[in-house]
Amino acid sequence: MVRSLWTAATGMIAQQTNLDTIANNLANVNTQGFKTQVNEFKTLLYQTLQTKTTTANGEQKPTSAQVGLGTRNSAITTIFKTGNMLASESDTAFAIDGKGFFAVRGADGNTYYTRDGNFVFSLASNGNMLANADGLPVLDTNGRPIILDQRYVVSEVTVTGDGLLCYPDEKNNPQPMGIRIGVFQFNNPNGLERLASSLYNQTAASGQPINEATNNDVEKSKILQNYLEGSNVQVVDEMVNMIVAQRAYELNSKAITTSDEMLQQANNLKR
Incomplete structure (x- = not known):
């Protein structure tokens, strides 16, 4: 559960940067010669929980057990498409x-x-x-x-x-x-x-x-x-990207809230 807190936090940080990039695109929609920027993401390291997994009968499964540790911004790419x-x-x-x-x-x-x-x-x-x-x-x-x-x-x-x-x-x-x-x-x-x-x-x-x-x-x-x-920013596309970024930010926030509630319940088991 502690791992899930940090994983969701990386998602919130990444989506905040994504939202900053989208906001900058919209702010420059009337800037002459401005080129749209797009965020790119990459996964962080994976933690191996178990290299070999077995069934209840002791038979080995072909897949291991790995848990991701979140995401981060890998680059902000400029789209050099000609504007109007x-x-x-x-x-x-x-x-x-x-x-x-x-x-x-x-x-x-x-x-x-x-x-x-x-x-x-x-x-x-x-x-x-x-x-x-x-x-x-x-x-x-x-x-x-x-x-x-x-x-x-x-x-x-x-x-x-x-x-x-x-x-x-x-x-x-x-x-x-x-x-x-x-x-x-x-x-x-x-x-x-x-x-x-x-x-x-x-x-x-x-x-x-x-x-x-x-x-x-x-x-x-x-x-x-x-x-x-003119700028090559497409306002409709940026608005859609903003909605997607907001939803992803909310989902990561919800994951943090859920992890906190589960930790609280675990602590209350002693009482």
């Missing part, structure tokens, strides 16, 4: 149709990756710099910030499907400017470290970033101007 494409009136709103990520330069000088393409042009010392909503510079295919001279009117800049920045000539025909927005892929995106503001950091598990502009062995992503990628 939302139309935007901003000329610096970009969505990625594919497996790629935009790259931005953090305040610490490191490179981070994101699916949130809600960019703006901000004033820099030597021109207008393309940056995200937090002011971090967006990087091109060479890993450098995208900065345009003051002679360019940023409202007239267009971007092709492969990320090339174009500016109209004297005949109002868009001409490539020789700058391409960097798009990068990872062999294992689930290995990326999730940070705040929809940013991801590469790790040893994710592998090195693959530059789509220089690698022909990957499926190219397409950049859509005047669109933003």
